[in-house]
């Protein structure tokens with residue numbers, strides 16, 4: 001074989017990355033099922049990552065994993081936890097800093113809200129107050145004891161990504177926070193570092209995260225990391241058209257089990273919501289899974305009127 005022949009592409013990994021802030025509701029389970037289906041139907045590995053740098057409730061991660069397993073999802077070990085991966089994020093921050101691509105920001109949230117949006121920047125973008133502070137101004141702010149966040153010195157205000165369900169999507173990029181004032185690396189950085197480090201080349205998640213995606217893809221490019229394939233899937237809404245939440249009633253798997261339903265029954269309901277016949281094992285869905293056939297509208301759910309999967 002000639003040495004310059006293209007190497008066969010090894011499929012990478014998909015993943016589900018919940019924040020362990022409480023029990024997953026049916027919408028979260030549906031997104032996890034979709035992420036699993038996208039990965040498994042394309043021969044990819046499937047990883048579970050616990051985004052536990054923020055909003056952690058004790059025991060929630062273990063309960064989430066139990067619930068995902070109960071509806072028949074499986075994943076390739078080990079389960080990653082962001083709290084155990086801090087050196088990776090610091091290394092990425094150091095690389096950006098060495099390239100002159102970061103700066104300290106001393107602004108409080110209120111100051112940012114009150115400042116006008118950057119003259120040429122997208123609406124709501126960081127106005128760049130601390131971007132060009134002189135050394136002495138920076139020293140003065142440090143001396144006041146203000147905690148500094150670290151921001152990206154972005155060279156663009158927009159970036160385009162391609163999404164399997166949304167097509168080309170162009171969105172805002174600003175001087176996003178890389179490390180918060182309390183020293184915790186920020187989500188937009190950790191997600192980029194983790195996906196690349198874990199060989200994740202397919203990101204399937206709720207479409208509330210689509211607007212953050214251009215920032216993440218831009219950051220990946222700056223770090224010399226591959227940009228994954230994206231699919232942002234519709235969220236689940238309550239009968240009033242708002243994002244499904246605890247207050248909507250029996251919305252978690254455990255709530256449903258307490259009503260006498262089984263995990264197979266819930267899987268059947270999720271499968272039906274995706275346009276399939278009810279099944280008892282997600283593996284029964286992989287052969288017929290076609291992303292282009294997925295419903296593009298949010299799933300409207302009335303927990304009080306949840307129907308039998310037939």
Ligand code: GLU
Pocket residue numbers: 016017018019051191204205209
């Ligand atoms: N942990 C994030 C969340 O639950 C999702 C991260 C991601 O999928 O990129 O909202």
